[in-house]
Amino acid sequence: MKRKVLKVIDGETVFPPPIWMMRQAGRHLPEYRATRKNAGGFLDLCYSPDFAVEVTLQPIRRYGFDAAILFSDILVVPHVLGRDLRFEEGRGPLMTPITTQEINDLEINGAALKLEAVYETVRRLRKELPEETTLLGFCGAPWTVATYMIAGHGTPDQAPARLFAYQHPEAFEKLLMDLAEVSAEYLIRQYEAGADALQIFDSWSGVLDEDCFERFCIKPVRYIVDKVRAVHPEARIIGFPKGAGTLYTDYREKTGVNMLGLDWSVPYSFAKTLQKQGAVQGNLDPLRLVAGGKALDEGVDRILDNLGQGPLVFNLGHGITPQAPIDHVHQMINRIRSRG
Secondary structure (H helix, E strand, C coil): CCCHHHHHHCCCCCCCCCECCCCCCCCCCHHHHHHHHHHCCHHHHHHCHHHHHHHHHHHHHHHCCCEEECCCCCCHHHHHCCCCCEEECCCEEECCCCCHHHHHCCCCCCHHHHHHHHHHHHHHHHHHCCCCCEEEEEEECHHHHHHHHHHCCCCCCCHHHHHHHHHCHHHHHHHHHHHHHHHHHHHHHHHHHCCCEEEEEECCHHHCCHHHHHHHHHHHHHHHHHHHHHHCCCCCEEEEECCCHHHHHHHHHHHCCCEEECCCCCCHHHHHHHHHHCEEEEEECHHHHHHCHHHHHHHHHHHHHHHCCCCEEEEECCCCCCCCCHHHHHHHHHHHHCCC
């Protein structure tokens, strides 16, 4: 049996489209909050297969989504490279900003082997998930991961990373390619553990000019895709360069990803053009899910009316927010599936 999400990634049209949500296992669920409390720290949640399996399965049990995405975090890669990492409530991830010398001293050999707990989580999930449910592995794109390593935290326009890249181009390129090397091995091992497809999150690609987008987003992601496919030519890979705008076209062509994740700012006319080149995923504004009612129904209907006749995986244009009511998620799912 070929799972629905995989059919779409391969270019088939499935209607109503399969559904999952970025950050679907997260703070909008009371069962997630309870599990996180029991786990202790956030990294304990990520690195414990028992807890990580549980929170990955929670939205599948509650909503019956067509895909489950491994519960982890994009910053586990710098963590296994020896960078300190902590999560504070209300502040998100915090790290000590990396220096040029520390970049030169990074030891990447064997780093992905330190994430065995994640691969064990993937193995268990593939056994416990319903047969029809696609299991997605993932990593953060090197540019987005690097922004946190350089600033030490998230910033609105990633000015610290952009400035660092201009002032220290050689060190910055080394950092990106080191992250690409470890991330590729990380994805290969997730795939071998049982992930059906792999998503690369580039949450901060939208802050770059065209030249930097080519060098910082496209080049390292192309390296990851090529390295994964050198080992597993059949591997399906989803790219999500949030905020890429018209550069979405270049991103698909030059990285070689199978499916494009679209943020909510992508116009439907442009999304249709992108869809003619291959499968797309997205792109409901997460705040429509918070609002519910007519705003949610209209957002769902417009996506289905514009993109439903081609290969589409229905998703949000970014992650679900903690304040999104569970009833509104059910409203969205019912609206989509009632169109069948």
